[in-house]
Amino acid sequence: MGLRKRNAAEAMKEARKSEYFAHLRNVPSSPRKMRLVVDMIRGQEAFKALGILKFSNKEASRKVEKLLRSAIANWEQKNERKAESGELYVKTVYVDAAPMLKRMRPAPQGRGYRIRKRSNHVTIYVDSINKSND
Numbered sequence: 001m002g003l004r005k006r007n008a009a010e011a012m013k014e015a016r017k018s019e020y021f022a023h024l025r026n027v028p029s030s031p032r033k034m035r036l037v038v039d040m041i042r043g044q045e046a047f048k049a050l051g052i053l054k055f056s057n058k059e060a061s062r063k064v065e066k067l068l069r070s071a072i073a074n075w076e077q078k079n080e081r082k083a084e085s086g087e088l089y090v091k092t093v094y095v096d097a098a099p100m101l102k103r104m105r106p107a108p109q110g111r112g113y114r115i116r117k118r119s120n121h122v123t124i125y126v127d128s129i130n131k132s133n134d
Contacts, residue, residue, distance in 0.1 A: 020078060022071035024122040026098050027063055031120040034060045034095045038122065046072055046088035046126055064122065071124045092125040 001009075027034065037060040041049035046068065053065035068090070076083055101117040 017078070019125060020071060020075035020127065021123060021125045022067050022074055024063060024067045026119050027060075027122060028117070028119050029060055030118040031095050031097050033058070034064070034120050034122060037061045037064050038093045038095055041068070041090050042093050044090050045086060045129070046083070046090060047085050049090050064124075067122060067124055068126075071126045075126055075128075087128055088126050089129055090124060091127040092123075094123055096121045096123075 037053070037056065037058050040052055040056065041064070044052065050065060050068060053061045053068065072083055072088060075088060098119040098121050100119070103115040103117060104112040105115050107113045
């Protein structure tokens, strides 16, 4: 690796130390369904978002709730203290498409219809509401 690339990689690594996030990879539901849930919590205070997810009827909300708890735990680990209510908020959440499983379904007259079983990746960033504490 060249010097320029190494310096850039070290700078990115240093910048990520002040970011608090969690990834969820290869979730077996479509990105469209997951985005419906994620849009409910984007920009919300973290513990309010946990309440929203807990009482949502959607299957994807269970997975996002667990992921948000993980992101909060990552914040607590890096700051070496417990998060208080009203301190954290959901800074960024995004859902990306993951590899698709392609299957065939029998169809009339000897044909086969294609089924695409979609999956997704979810990333949540949390941050403190007032940056002066950090």
